[in-house]
Amino acid sequence: MPEIVEKDYNIDIHGHKFNRWAMLLLILVGTFGSMLMQTSLGTAIPTLMKDFKITMSTAQQATTWFLLANGIMVPISAYLANKFRTRWLYVGAYVILFVGMLMAYSAPTNNWTIFLAGRILQAIAAGITMPLMQICLVNMFSPKQMGAVMGIGGIVIGLAPAIGPTFAGWLMSSRHIFLGIVLPASWRTMFMVPMVIVLFVTILAVFFMRDVVPNRPVKLDIISLVLSFAGFGVFLWGFTNVASDGWLKLDTVVAPIIGGIILIFLFGWRQLRMDDPFLNIRVFKNRQFALTTVVMALSTMAMMGVEMMLPLYLQEVRGLSAFNSGLVLLPGALMMGLVSPLAGAAYDKVGAKPLAILGFSILALGTLPFLFFGIQTPEHWVTTLYGLRMFGVAMVMMPMTASAMNALPVDEVADGTASNSTARSIASAIVVALLSSVAQNIILNNSPATSLAKIDLIGFSDKMLKAMLDGYHASFAIGFAFALMGLVLGIFLRAGKHGRASKIELPIDEKVKVEAELSERGTL
Template identity: 55%
Template sequence: MALNPNTKAWQRNTMIVLVLIATFAGMLNSTTLATAVPTLTKDFNISMSTAQQASTWFLLGNGIMIPVTAYLILKFKTKHLYIFAYIAIFIGTLMVFITPTSNYNIFLIGRIIQSIGVGITMPLLQVVLVELFPAEKRGAAMGLAGFPMALAPALGPTFAGWVLNANHHFLGFTLAATWRSIFFVPLVIIGICLVLSPFIIKNVLENEQVHLDFLSFIMSILGFGFFLWGFTNVASDGWTKFSTVLAPIIGGLIVIALFVVRQLHMKEPFLDMRVFKVKQFTISTLTLAVVTMAMMGVEMMLPIYLQEVRGLSALSSGLVLLPGSLLMTIVMLVSGRVFDKIGGKRLALTGFFLLAIGTFPFMFLNLSVSEHFITTVYGVRMIAVAMIMMSMFSSALNALPKNEVAHGTASSNTARQIASSVVVALFSSVTQNVTNNHAPAHALKAIDPLKYASQTMDAALKGFHVSFTMAFIFSILGIVVACFLQAGKIIIDDKDLEVKK
């Protein structure tokens, strides 16, 4: 049985609820380990950089799979693709959960398998919701899609901190305060969704007899894989390390360039890059990349500031940011309906103005700023990010006919993944360099320990201030880019273009 916009509401809604919950559980794995790195180093007897590979390889797997999903969505039935993705997430999560502490490689392999499933579910969710909702309600559809994609990564560190803080009970099980318990909840949720999937998930999308261009497939994996790998190594190796940073980035760019040229000359491209010939899609995708960079600049650095400078625990720092994450989810759902009425340009411009206002105070953070103030300002930022992301997802896909939505979704999410990797490398390296350049001489520690500690703290603050300033600049850049968006609501189907102003 297939689903379409005219299907009975309960059948459609049941499927939507299932895929939203499963996507949330899968994406929860993306950021939970940031808090658990110290426990991993202790249990596996590994270095901090080795432990961080658990997050690095997960992001790499996501980045590699997203461009491939356009082919998978067109080639395979929706139900089969979802079941495969859930099996991958379940097996990967189970491997991570039962990994013996004597073999960290099994842990990493499990994380990679997880990321393959999650990398499929993200763009597939967007394409499915576009198909299930009529064109004039795509804003609401993207608001739903943004629910797990925004909330799960934001809640990940707080959830992990809560688990590691004390023993808890879940469905009759006792969750010990260890890193294994972090994976138990998503494992159970994915397991339940996997069992229900054959009965609830229906085939939504029409399949095509697309031919797998094996060369394009390999070029996509190698190009995006090496490029993202190079940027993930910047934090540990610096920008000048040729073998692990410069060579992968340059090599990846070359392969990506060849990949793009090949796609533009193919009659049936593996990933149709011609979607970027549509001005509204291109500008919307660029806007998404900019807001991702502005968001990640604070999203990544603020928890570190709260823990290293303010001395908060992982759980406490997560709780400071939790209201903002919840606000972001609510605003995504509401903004979807607003987009359906007024379009994306006004939402994006308003969002970037709010983002700039919410980022500006972070440029002057010090030890005396209250945690309540940080929570409030961070909440303003998350409201702004939700307005922009939801509207630009919808704006990008509304600019394309339905037969190009799979390619557009894969291209848009790939651009966001690249932007995220670039900005994480940029901000972490800049912050570290500024901190190191302003750090006091080590000899001062023996002469005047108090002065040494004070100057060390000042150096760290200067590093964070520079990062937050860069995030503010990205907010201003977003205002400029959003000005080039077409006003009003754009709806394109396979036959015509309607612009409502």
């Protein structure tokens, strides 16, 4: 019987050695730039409302449309990863990201459409790079290293969205000098800095990126592509309209959501009937993968919901500037970056279940006081609780990602990553649209009549602040509910660490001999 040789993770698909740690660093920096765009507008929304002369629900479209386009794009990531070379797929995604940032940066204030188009291009790039990062990590590192490596990846997936509001607030606070260029205190600046970083990463990717994901001649099923784009797109579009139209608007909310669900069902039904599906949703038959994906989606919803509403509370109710509201959130963002690698290493030792229970417990305890925030709530109290929340999120997110990926055989990782990322993107889009719509509807329904401002300005201001507090309290309550749901589901995760075996690399003729010998022994 021939000697079984484990895969050499330092060799690319062409048989050439490469420095996987250098490639990992390049991937992390590039993906960080795309993920940073996901939440960076949180502290800039009040400024965008003034400059573009738009309402809060319209300004929130910059986030919801980003998440919508991202959610549409992610299902195709498995096809792209299998079809195209890793290096050129990354380069193409970075070019799209750069163009999207440039469009948003240069958008005139009388044309909100150009700004949104730039955000959509950024989302398309993020929809490629974020799942591709996870696929590459699985092909670059052994299962024994997966927890620690995913923990490092958590610096991107968790820290980038977490630090986005602080980053934007800092850039908008005053003028800055970057590479010898004076940057004005403007929302445009938050696109300029990542643009320069992405440009450098794109150039370096041409020379240092390697092809690590095995390619195969997959066929693009046009019907599945149309059903995916239309289903997820229409479904999420319906949710983005809730903030402006309410829940009962038939043509822009109810019909799109129901129609999207029908199209998504048809998409899933078609995938199950295909020999080579566009998106292999059979991975959800794996109980551990399915459960960890749902748990991770809930942690994303608990994080994103409060992530987007807290800067509005700090600026609109507490009266903080964009910079100061960003500073309040900074310790929480740093906590996310610090704890993610530690949580990944802890997963390698104890598995996902205890970390999920602990993480969601901390997340719930950190979110509960948000329901009682008032006009005079001390900033240090908000900072402490937000940091506690991000500690809990970090304890959940990367261990769940590693657990989900390790639950699948290596040849299903691309499909598993696409399915996992799709669920997370859809969850993010839904929760942002849901919380912003709930907050705005409550604020509008409880706002005092404008005529009161002429009679009693102080009374009008007090009632307006109370209406805003009621709206934000409701959105924070929904975030708390997601944390409790995640805690309950975490109890049902399997105990221990369940990693897959390393893939065995054997020549075809030797593999046949091994299988024949095992068959004769009755062990195959």
